[in-house]
Amino acid sequence: MKILLTGARVIDPARKTDTTADILLEDGKIAKTGTDLLSSVKSKEAVKIKIIDLDGMVLTPGLIDMHTHLREPGLEYKETIASGARAAVTGGFTSIACMPNTDPVNDNRSITEFIKRKASEAALANVYPIGAISRGSSGIQMTEFWDLKEAGAVALSDDGKPVMDAALMRHALEYAHSLSLPVIAHSEDTNLSAGGQMNEGYYSTILGLRGIPSIAEEVMIARDILIAEFTKTHLHIAHVSTAGSVRLIRNAKERGIQITAETAPHYFTLTDEVLQTYSTSLKVNPPLRSAADLKAIREGLADGTLDAIATDHAPHARTDKELEFEYAASGISGLETSLSLSLRLVQDGVLSLPDLIAKMSLNPAQILHLPKGTLAAGADADITVFDPHLKWTVDVGAFCSKGKNSPFHGWEMQGKALLTIVGGEIKYSLPSLKI
Ligand code: DOR
Ligand code: ZN
Numbered sequence: 001m002k003i004l005l006t007g008a009r010v011i012d013p014a015r016k017t018d019t020t021a022d023i024l025l026e027d028g029k030i031a032k033t034g035t036d037l038l039s040s041v042k043s044k045e046a047v048k049i050k051i052i053d054l055d056g057m058v059l060t061p062g063l064i065d066m067h068t069h070l071r072e073p074g075l076e077y078k079e080t081i082a083s084g085a086r087a088a089v090t091g092g093f094t095s096i097a098c099m100p101n102t103d104p105v106n107d108n109r110s111i112t113e114f115i116k117r118k119a120s121e122a123a124l125a126n127v128y129p130i131g132a133i134s135r136g137s138s139g140i141q142m143t144e145f146w147d148l149k150e151a152g153a154v155a156l157s158d159d160g161k162p163v164m165d166a167a168l169m170r171h172a173l174e175y176a177h178s179l180s181l182p183v184i185a186h187s188e189d190t191n192l193s194a195g196g197q198m199n200e201g202y203y204s205t206i207l208g209l210r211g212i213p214s215i216a217e218e219v220m221i222a223r224d225i226l227i228a229e230f231t232k233t234h235l236h237i238a239h240v241s242t243a244g245s246v247r248l249i250r251n252a253k254e255r256g257i258q259i260t261a262e263t264a265p266h267y268f269t270l271t272d273e274v275l276q277t278y279s280t281s282l283k284v285n286p287p288l289r290s291a292a293d294l295k296a297i298r299e300g301l302a303d304g305t306l307d308a309i310a311t312d313h314a315p316h317a318r319t320d321k322e323l324e325f326e327y328a329a330s331g332i333s334g335l336e337t338s339l340s341l342s343l344r345l346v347q348d349g350v351l352s353l354p355d356l357i358a359k360m361s362l363n364p365a366q367i368l369h370l371p372k373g374t375l376a377a378g379a380d381a382d383i384t385v386f387d388p389h390l391k392w393t394v395d396v397g398a399f400c401s402k403g404k405n406s407p408f409h410g411w412e413m414q415g416k417a418l419l420t421i422v423g424g425e426i427k428y429s430l431p432s433l434k435i
Contacts, residue, residue, distance in 0.1 A: 001050065002026045003424065004037060008054035008385060012061060013358035014374035023059065024049075025381040028424035032377055052435050054385055057418060060357045061373050062094025062382030065335065066364040067159070067184075067238055067262060067310035070096075070127070072118060073111065074103025079315040079402045081115060085124035087313070087335040087401035089428040092417030094382035095126040095372055096313075096335075097364075100137065101160035107132035107143045109151035116152050124427050125420075126382070128154040128368065133172045133183065137161050142172060149179050154368045157184035159238055162220055164190060170227050177233035182260075182367060184236045185224050187245070188286065192216035197325055199272040199287040207275060209325060212287050214242040221245050225252040225259060234258040236367055239312050241267045241286040243296030250305040260367050261300075262308040265341035266332055268297045268350075270407065280321045280328035281407040284314070298350050307363045309356075311338045315403020333403030337394055339386060340413035346388075347414065353388075381424035390416045 003025040010021040010033065022037035023030060034040075041049060070084040071077075079087075081098075088096045098115065100106035106115065112129045119127030131148035135141045137158040145156060156176050163169045163185070176183045193216040198204050200211025221237055225248060228235040240246060240263045252259045272288045282288060300306040314331025321328050342360060345351045351359070361384075365373030372382060394411045396404040419435070420428040429435055 001424065002048065003421070004041070004049050004051045005059060005385070006038060006051060006053050008057045008059035010059045010375065011354050011357050012375040013354050013362045014061070015376060018354050023375065025421070025424045028381055030375055030377055030379050030381050033375060052419070057385050058353070058388050059383060059385045061361045061375050062420070062422065063092050063339065063360045063384045064095040064364040064370065064372060065093045065311045065313065065338070066097045066308060066368055068096040068098050068313045068335065069101065069315065069331070070098045071102060071315065073114060078317050078320070081118040081127060082122035082124070083400065083402045084313070084315070084335070085119060085122045085127060087399060088125040089420040089422065090400045090417065091335040092339045092384045092386055092420055093125055093335060094384060094420060094422045095128065095370065097128040097130050097154055097368060099130050099157060099159040100132040105132050105137050107135050107137070109147045112148055112151035112153050125422060128370065130155045130157050130184065132156065133158045133163055134168065139164050139168065142168065142175070145175055145179055145181060149181055153181070154370065155182040155184050157186065157238070159184060159186040162186050162188045162190060166223060166227065169224060170231060173227060173231045173233040173235060177231070180369060182234055182236050184238050185220070186238050187217050187220035187224065189216045189219050192219065197283065198275050199289045201272060201290055203272045203275055214244055214289065214293065217242050217286055218244040218248060221248050225257060228259060229257045234260070237261040239264050239267070239286055240297065240300070240306060241289050241293060243293045246296045246300035246305055250300065253305065260307045261305065262310040263297050263301065263306050264310055264312040265334060265338050268294060268301065268345065269341050274407070278325055279407065280323065280325055281332070281405050283325065283328050283330050284332050285330040298345070301345065301359065302350050307359065308367060309338070309342050309359045310364070311335050315401050316405045317402070318404070321405050331405065332407065333399065333401050333405045335401060336399050337406060337408045339417055340415050341408070343388065343415035381421060383421040384417060385419035386415055386417045388415045390414070392416050
C-alpha cells in the first residue's frame with residue numbers, strides 16, 4: 001500500500017531539514033520526499049495511493065520513547081504489552097523501549113522473546129525490550145548479556161532499582177560495552193533515599209513527609225561518571241531530576257566522557273510545591289523537585305546536556321495509588337501526555353521544534369543504536385504527525401493505557417498527535433482527521 005502525505009511542515013533532525021514537503025510511503029519504507037509529488041504520480045497510479053492532506057500539520061520521524069514500563073509479564077492488571085503499545089501510538093510514539101521490572105524481571109532470553117512475541121501480536125508500536133543488568137534486578141549477580149542481546153534486548157538496566165554495588169556496575173559497563181549494549185542507570189543511593197516519599201526540602205518539612213535529598217541521585221551519577229571514565233565506556237542516565245545532576249553531566253560531557261542522559265516531562269513541568277494536595281498521582285521516583293531544579297532541567301535540555309526526553313511511563317492501578325501517601329506506588333502514566341507537555345518547551349522558548357523532535361526521536365535512536373529517527377529515503381516508514389495548535393483537555397478516562405495515574409488530568413494542552421504510522425501502516429489516527 002502506498003500513502004502520500006502532502007503539505008505538512010516536515011522536520012527531520014537527522015538531515016537538518018525543516019520545510020513544507022510531501023512524503024511518499026511505499027512497501028513500509030519512505031520512498032521519497034519532495035514538493036508536489038502528487039503531480040509526479042501518474043493519474044492511473046493515483047487511485048491506488050491513499051492521499052492525506054496535512055496542511056498546517058507537523059510531520060516528523062516517529063517518536064521514540066526510550067523509557068517505558070509495560071507490566072507484562074506478571075502485572076497485567078496495570079498494563080499489558082498491547083495496552084501500552086496502544087497508548088504509545090495514541091501519544092504519537094512509533095517505538096518504545098520497555099524496562100525489565102516486570103514479574104518476573106526480564107533477566108533472561110525467554111522473557112525477552114516473550115515480550116517481542118506479544119508486541120508483534122499487538123502489531124502497534126515497535127517494542128524494544130531492555131534486559132536487566134542483574135538477576136531479578138537484585139544487584140548481586142550479572143545476567144547473561146550476550147543471551148539477552150541475541151534475544152533482542154537493546155540495552156541493559158535495573159531501572160526501578162539502582163546498582164548499589166560499584167564493582168558490579170564496573171563489570172556491567174565493561175562487558176556491555178564489548179557487546180555494544182548501552183547501560184541505563186537508575187541513579188539513587190538507597191541509603192540516602194530510604195523511606196523517602198518526596199523531594200527533601202521546604203515542602204517535605206511543612207507536609208511532614210520524609211524527604212529524598214537531591215544528593216541521593218547526584219552521588220550515584222558522580223560515581224557512575226567516574227566508572228564510565230575509568231572504563232572508557234558509554235553510560236546513559238535515566239530520569240534526571242536535579243540541578244546538581246545536570247551540572248555533573250554537563251561537566252562530564254565537557255571532559256569528553258561518554259555520558260548521555262534523559263529527563264521526563266514531569267520534571268520540567270511540575271515542582272514539589274504541588275505535593276501540598278497530598279495527591280498520590282504526584283508520587284514518582286525520583287520525586288518532583290524544587291523550582292531551581294526545574295529551571296536547571298530546562299537549561300540542561302536547552303544546552304544539550306540532556307539528550308533525550310523519555311516518558312518513564314509507569315502505569316499503576318487505582319488499588320496501587322488510592323492509598324495513604326506512604327503506601328502508594330510511585331509513577332506517572334506518561335505516554336499520552338508526553339508530546340503535549342514537551343511542546344510547552346517550544347511554546348516557552350526553551351527549545352526549537354526541530355531540537356525537541358531530535359530529543360524525542362533521533363537522539364533516543366542513536367543512544368539505543370536503533371535504525372530509526374530519520375525520514376531519509378529508504379528508512380522505515382515510521383512517522384508521527386501532530387497538530388501543534390489543537391487544544392484539548394487531558395481526561396485519564398479516555399487514556400488507552402490501563403494506567404490512569406496522571407497528575408495532568410484536567411489540564412488544558414496545546415498540540416496533539418493526529419496520525420501515527422509504523423512501518424508504512426496507520427496505527428492511530430485522531431477521529432477528526434477523517435482519513
Ligand atoms: O516512579 C517510578 N516508577 N520510578 C521508577 O523508577 C520505577 C517506576 C515503576 O516501575 O513504577
Ligand atoms: Zn523507569
